[in-house]
Amino acid sequence: MPLPSPPPPPDTNSASPRVYSAPALEKAIDIIELLAREPNGLTVSEIAARLSRSISELFRVIVVLDRRGWLHKDPGSDRYRVTYKLLETAHRATPAQELTHVAAPLMQTLAATAMQSCHLVVVNGTSGLIILRQESPGPTGFAVRLGTSIALATNCSGHVLLAFMTDDARSTILDQTMDPAARDALDASFAEIRERGYESIRSARMGGVSDISCPIFGFDGHVVAALTIPFLEVIDETPHISAEEALVALKRAATQISQALGWYAPSETFA
Structure with a gap:
């Protein structure tokens, strides 16, 4: 009995890449991406309706994601939500794990000193992502x-990340997210941010808040990363420090985190 012929080798001369299909995996990714935009969660029937699929197509996938800890089902409402496992996995697979490990205690000290909250933002594709607060x-x-995902071009943390990244990296992001005509003023502001070493602007979302x-x-x-304080103005007699004092504490914390990651200022020398 003749043996079956082996499959033909891939066409390495083809201009278009081979497209592989993994339906169950694609369904799982669709579910996670959908629920990531729904903080209140969705039921199985709502997920199926949003994805234009039948409940029977998605039920097993949802059950497996729940069992593996990627989703959590609220027993009271039967709504599924994404868990922090995705964020935890990303931390283990990227430098974010070391960054958050180093930054956490210093951010706690910063918050206690400034009596303000603070958060850490990294670049995630063409956006910013808050990985620690x-x-x-x-x-x-x-x-x-x-x-939370933020727009780099319109956010204080994003301005800092864009200002200090390489020209090529910045151009790649802005080419995809901004109209060229709107970039001139922003490009000029990046030079100013680099010169003073920080950015401080009024929050575009909340009154009474200035981001530093x-x-x-x-x-x-x-x-x-960018370390940011959304500085909340105090108008009563509650003990507080000024925005200028908070900036000093913020600079100190950012320097300490950088040094803990192995960075040192160009002016520093070692004996």
């Missing part, structure tokens, strides 16, 4: 949700 220990405060942000550098001198 520390709430104010005081009676009031303003904090941004962990895992400083860069964090890795051992290779490249910017790896």
Whole structure:
């Protein structure tokens, strides 16, 4: 009995890449991406309707994602939500794990000193992602949700990340996210940010909040994150420090985190 012929070798001369299909995996990714945009969660029937699929197509996939810890089902409402496992996995697979390990205690000290919340933002594709936050220990405060995605071109943290990254990296991001005609003023502001070493602007979202942000550098001198205080103005007699004093504490914390990651200022020398 003749043996079956082996499959033909891949066509390495083809201009278009081979497209492989993994239906169950694609369904799982579709579900996670959908629920990532739904903080209140969705039921199985709502997920199926949003994805234009039948419940029977998705049920097994949802059950497996739940069993593996990627989704959590609220027993009261039967709604599924994404868990922090995705963020935790990303931390283990990227330099974010070391960054958050180093930054966490220093951010706690910063929040206690400034009596303000603070958060850490990294570049994620063409956006920014909040990977760590520390709430104010005081009676009031303003904090941004962990895992929030931000637009780099319109956000204080994003301005710092864009200002201190390489020209090529910045151009790649802005080419995809901004109209060329709107970039001239922004490009000029990046030079000013680099010169003073930080950015401080009124929040584009909340009244009474001024964002202050400083860069964090890795051992290779490249910017790896932005450390930001959404400074909440105090108008009563509650003990507080000024925005200028908070900036001093923020700069100190950003420098300490950078140094813990192996960075040192170009002016420093070692004996």
